[in-house]
Amino acid sequence: MNTQPLILTAPAKLNLMLRILGRRADGYHELQTIFQLLDYGDTLTFRANTSGEIQLDCPGVDLPAQDNLIFRAACLLRQQAGKPALGATISVSKVLPAGGGIGGGSSDAATTLLGLNHLWQCDFDLDTLAELGRQLGADVPVFVRGHSAFAEGVGEKLTPIPTPPRWYLVVKPDCHISTAALFSDSRLTRDSAAITLAALRDRRLDTHWPGEYAGNDFQPLVENLYPEVRKAREWLSQFGTAQLTGTGACVFAGFEPEASARNALEQLPENLAGFVAKGVNESPAHKQLAKFAATV
Numbered sequence: 001m002n003t004q005p006l007i008l009t010a011p012a013k014l015n016l017m018l019r020i021l022g023r024r025a026d027g028y029h030e031l032q033t034i035f036q037l038l039d040y041g042d043t044l045t046f047r048a049n050t051s052g053e054i055q056l057d058c059p060g061v062d063l064p065a066q067d068n069l070i071f072r073a074a075c076l077l078r079q080q081a082g083k084p085a086l087g088a089t090i091s092v093s094k095v096l097p098a099g100g101g102i103g104g105g106s107s108d109a110a111t112t113l114l115g116l117n118h119l120w121q122c123d124f125d126l127d128t129l130a131e132l133g134r135q136l137g138a139d140v141p142v143f144v145r146g147h148s149a150f151a152e153g154v155g156e157k158l159t160p161i162p163t164p165p166r167w168y169l170v171v172k173p174d175c176h177i178s179t180a181a182l183f184s185d186s187r188l189t190r191d192s193a194a195i196t197l198a199a200l201r202d203r204r205l206d207t208h209w210p211g212e213y214a215g216n217d218f219q220p221l222v223e224n225l226y227p228e229v230r231k232a233r234e235w236l237s238q239f240g241t242a243q244l245t246g247t248g249a250c251v252f253a254g255f256e257p258e259a260s261a262r263n264a265l266e267q268l269p270e271n272l273a274g275f276v277a278k279g280v281n282e283s284p285a286h287k288q289l290a291k292f293a294a295t296v
């Protein structure tokens with residue numbers, strides 16, 4: 001066991017496009033999406049021990065510890081390792097809004113699997129950790145694998161895909177959207193045509209990529225149910241194409257250079273929250289973990 005403290009960033013994601021292709025017999029939906037990882041996220045500090053207890057300090061997440069995805073990820077990993085004496089203290093500095101469509105809870109869970117797998121010396125490979133992650137949520141595997149990617153299935157069939165260097169302004173309207181409620185809404189469009197990975201790859205990686213393939217099938221329904229999301233998107237549209245990420249509530253637009261994004265952030269109306277982040281092809285958590293493994 002490695003008892004050194006390990007500090008990792010749990011990055012946010014954006015869905016640069018999202019198509020709902022259909023509903024499976026188990027109620028889950030077949031999707032196509034592009035996950036864009038961001039160089040911005042929650043900070044998790046892990047300390048491993050042999051107390052058999054997982055202690056979590058996660059201010060800002062209003063849930064009993066046993067429901068927190070971080071706690072659930074740690075317990076699932078320990079169970080898979082078959083070593084009940086494994087323990088850890090985990091403290092979290094939370095910046096990603098829950099119910100934002102930027103995958104904060106999912107990313108926290110994935111980062112916990114990666115961090116404790118290393119400290120506890122479980123030595124599970126990424127395939128095993130991604131499968132454990134899938135049991136916690138459809139968005140967890142992409143954060144485990146740590147690459148911006150084209151995703152199919154329920155979001156777990158991942159093909160890494162390079163994305164253009166770009167900055168994003170992410171805006172959070174003041175509302176919380178339940179992913180489960182949206183997926184089960186009878187008004188949701190579920191019959192989009194599939195696109196091919198080849199079609200995406202054939203497009204030049206210019207600043208507008210993925211161009212005509214952008215868009216999000218949740219957007220019309222979300223904007224109907226939550227007028228504040230439509231207003232936020234309309235405000236952001238003055239700077240370029242703006243769209244919903246995941247099931248919302250956040251909307252985003254791409255910028256180049258960084259100063260343009262920061263300039264737009266300064267003009268953000270008071271009733272909206274927002275942040276600027278860089279789109280990256282590799283997760284900051286993976287980079288930090290590789291550095292830690294090399295130095296400790």
Ligand SMILES: C[C@](O)(CO)[C@H](O)COP(=O)(O)OP(=O)(O)OC[C@H]1O[C@@H](n2ccc(N)nc2=O)[C@H](O)[C@@H]1O
Nearest residue numbers: 027028029106137138139140154155179180183246247
């Ligand atoms: C909308 C996205 O954020 C796009 O990245 C994801 O598809 C949602 O992923 P997530 O939040 O990790 O979702 P989960 O926690 O696995 O599931 C929440 C609920 O959403 C529904 N759900 C989720 C993913 C999916 N492909 N089909 C679904 O129908 C299910 O009813 C599930 O009960």
Ligand SMILES: Nc1ncnc2c1ncn2[C@@H]1O[C@H](COP(=O)(O)OP(=O)(O)OP(=O)(O)O)[C@@H](O)[C@H]1O
Nearest residue numbers: 068069098099100101102103104105106108139246
């Ligand atoms: N560590 C955590 N951080 C945030 N939310 C958590 C956490 N653990 C459990 N949750 C629960 O998970 C729900 C979804 O969290 P998450 O931050 O992934 O939402 P989201 O950004 O809308 O996700 P998605 O993009 O997958 O729709 C929250 O509403 C919260 O109740």
